[in-house]
Amino acid sequence: MFALPKQRLTAFNRLTTLKRFSTSSKLLGSQTPKKHNGTAVVFMNMGGPSTISEVYSFLYKLFADGDLINLGVGRFQALLAKFIATRRTPMIEKYYKAIGGGSPILKWSTYQVEEACKILDKTNPESAPHKPYVAFRYAHPYTEETLQKLLDDGVTRAVAFSQYPQFSYSTTGSSINELWRKTQILDPNRTIQWSTIDRWPTHPGLVKAFAQNIKEKLLEFPEEDRSEVRILFSAHSLPMDVINSGDAYPAEVSATSYAVMNELNFSNQYRVVYQSQVGPKPWLGAQTAKFTEKIEEKSKGIIIVPIAFTSDHIETLHEIDIELIATDAKFPEKIKRCESLNGSQTFIDGLAELVSDHLKSGQLYSKQLPFDCEIGVGRDVFNHPSEFFGDHTKTIKSASEEKN
């Protein structure tokens, strides 16, 4: 069902054939226009197993990630992760079988970054060619695989674009940390100059794309009920110890939700809720499933909007569609899930605009990131993002300046 179309599967192979611009052109005299090497756009996300056989390694990597989950056992986390992954694999394999045999996140991420790069080649010729890559934290292509590909492709300028619109140290932070760790190993001489787009919770492209999808979903309800349909913005939850540490995530999730409601002129009642709690620790609520159960009887209709993900994945296709709506709901006909952003052209235009603005601004990372890294508790990572991305007070020369 979610098998990758051929043109997607070959995306990474094709990238390696992109023309390499000689970096030695920098040695030419100033009268000769310098060639540059283009710009890699790397979509970072948690990823998901594309096939059933990848489920165990996905779960193991996820539970072993101390940036994402602190299992409270220090250096024994990898051991405990093996135990948990082994125990959970049969159940999670069933979930992936139920949604067609794998996560569509690679398909959609590849499509989105390729399309964004096509737009960028037109809007930002000074930094072209824009080369699309995907780097996942817990599934292929792993961070180190993509990093090696960048090095093989002779990339010298790359944008690490977090596909979590709202920053959490446990998600975007983890991806950046991993990129840093692998850079230490694979690119110790730092041939690639990185910058990052580490959050974009209220970018107009994101907000408008969500609003469009909600409006379309509203049309599926009877006209007389439409204005009374409730909108539940559902984000992946986090444990309360992460929330209470001061993680940026819940405030940014709320900012996105509020911006979408503003775009909709607050036409409907709404609430921010949280899903996918796991384990015995307290997590942030209201819980999507419990809250839906509480309100479904008195509601004319409910739309659940996956507000913190940019494409479909197990939490939309299984947890919401199959568990919450098809299995557990008392009034399943009242509850619909908003289409994920997936191939939304509005969204992809927004992604391209974000990268375009980022490249033109010369910003290396957001003003907020050093604060997140100070509050976070990553192991084997930099103390300050400037160690990775360079001095924040200096900005990268824009590609056009480098070129001329």
Place this chain on the structure above:
Amino acid sequence: MFALPKQRLTAFNRLTTLKRFSTSSKLLGSQTPKKHNGTAVVFMNMGGPSTISEVYSFLYKLFADGDLINLGVGRFQALLAKFIATRRTPMIEKYYKAIGGGSPILKWSTYQVEEACKILDKTNPESAPHKPYVAFRYAHPYTEETLQKLLDDGVTRAVAFSQYPQFSYSTTGSSINELWRKTQILDPNRTIQWSTIDRWPTHPGLVKAFAQNIKEKLLEFPEEDRSEVRILFSAHSLPMDVINSGDAYPAEVSATSYAVMNELNFSNQYRVVYQSQVGPKPWLGAQTAKFTEKIEEKSKGIIIVPIAFTSDHIETLHEIDIELIATDAKFPEKIKRCESLNGSQTFIDGLAELVSDHLKSGQLYSKQLPFDCEIGVGRDVFNHPSEFFGDHTKTIKSASEEKN
């Protein structure tokens, strides 16, 4: 120190002398222009003891309010409230003594609503005169005192304007519920037509006033440190069982904070934190005091912004100024509290604009309020706000229509 200036103390007395327009004018023939009775603008808030002797009754009323706090003892809540209030009174009396002998919330609320009404008389002549009132939930003037005054003054049209910018069922909900209960007793024939402004988390006046105060506070730091000063938006916390029930509050607090940062062009690092936790139950964090303690050493400066209150009160003047900064901080010189909105003209202009827009729109209550009331668990209250405010599908005739 916070004694009320004479012109404030007499505000309520003066209001009773406002000219009463005869309601019998409605009986006149259609050719005769009808007189109307003006518009009462009622600022609702929790209030605070204006004198030390009011501390016990304030605490008792607060802990007895089942809409605010569920002590988990059902109908014995009043009894337990007496016990808690008695135990806490000596300590809280000390706090109020330390800030000058009482809360300034009545002084500021009276000033704000009077000034807003003066503006409204100019901008909205069709609904003039606008008559200023304050109704507190736990301190004088109590809801029932103010309601009686409205009735004595012959008011027939009133706006219940919640002075909590962000909606929580435990705050704004509690004030509306109390107004409903007292209306049942004091105005059973419903001579007053009420509407409510129940939330305004991102109103431009509010946002700009906070941004102005933050900019002014930033000037107190050395110029070279200014851009590195961290902004902590501190809101009163809520117990996790309220958060997990789906209360609107945390998302709206985040919306305000994000809007203020947007107004400031994200010039500084910021975080949303929560203060004033009490009792053994888990509350929403990050906790303002703990978080400040964690970051103060590495911070160049910190500004704490009371983002969920519209004037000074014990939580700013004692909890932040005296406890957090003057007593507990290791680096008190680095930490400053942003001025509360108090007498800010930008804020007061915004308040007037809010009421003006509300009156012109004919809206009775926000689209969101019925959902909040469905999720909330108030006792002895309406099932739907339309029972109090009328049918939401019909709007109140604007005062000008009534007049002509």
